[in-house]
Amino acid sequence: MNVRYQVSLASVGAELRSERDLLVKTITEMGHIPIDLTTAGVLELDPGIIRRHLERSDYLAMIIAQAEDVSERELGRVQLACNMAADFGVPMLALMMDVQPPDGPVRQDVARFLQRLRMSPIGLVEECGDSNVSAVSSLNRLFDRFERPGWISGKALPSSDVATELARLTRENADLRRHVPGNAELEQRETARMDAITRALEGNKILIPLWERASSTWEKPVEMTLFDFFLRFAPELVVETSTAAAAEYIPIGVCEMNPRGVQARWVVPQHDLNLWLTDLMALGLVRPSKRKHAAKDKNQYWRLSRTGRRFLAHVRRTALETGGHRHVGFTSEYPVVMDGEFK
Structure with a gap:
């Protein structure tokens, strides 16, 4: 105009x-x-x-x-x-x-x-x-x-219909702004969501069977909560990992078995691993990776979802702020400390 x-x-x-x-x-x-x-x-x-x-x-x-x-x-x-x-x-x-x-x-x-x-x-x-x-x-x-x-000239002004529509949109925008939650409310919702995921993970335990390749025998299954399993396994999923690599990592990185050499001595069954990943996916923490791989690569790849990254950051940050972080990892000897309690 x-x-x-x-x-x-x-x-x-x-x-x-x-x-x-x-x-x-x-x-x-x-x-x-x-x-x-x-x-x-x-x-x-x-x-x-x-x-x-x-x-x-x-x-x-x-x-x-x-x-x-x-x-x-x-x-x-x-x-x-x-x-x-x-x-x-x-x-x-x-x-x-x-x-x-x-x-x-x-x-x-x-x-x-x-x-x-x-x-x-x-x-x-x-x-x-x-x-x-x-x-x-x-x-x-x-x-x-x-x-x-x-x-501006009155002739250059929009018609009455346009002015009415603009007024209606302005009112709707004002109503929407009133219903948009503030930062404090969003933070409360996020905290409540993280707490709900924590309760779900802590309320479910898994048995991790370990197969020793050298002697072809089963070790005594390791029992832990899904919360501990996720905390120890999640860093491997920040980028992505294959189920084959995860099967070799879990005995040492999650169950803390002594590696006794360079080559992995133990593996976990693929069907159990898929079940645990499915449980984590049900909580919105992991998802199949969308990154492309070679055509001959038949492995399944998993990674953290957006919610999983936020949850992992929330738990690790809480541990750091409360002094529960240990560089040797989260073990029974050095537990994760959240809100002043041992998890």
């Missing part, structure tokens, strides 16, 4: 009518709305009227003469308008005339006024040229430096 700015004009100094007319013409040719406060006598009216007018303005542009014939009353009224504009956050542009007056020294009160404008965060002071090109450049710098909402 074509945005137009309402620019209020004022001047300080005698016989500046032609300069104001040039500025009015320039603003009009730029497609904006000029309001000459000095010519219309608005600055001589009640301050309440001036305030209401400046409240509707986008910018305030002034032509300031620095000669000795500047009227103190005129300067005072313009300063009052500037103070009101500053209250409303209206950016101000001061175009200086007679930078070096040939007929007398620069008025000190005018110089102080210009200095305050330079120091203002919404003020811009520039020299006033003799052509509208200079005025256009100054106004464009004012518009670019201080963006304002401006005005």
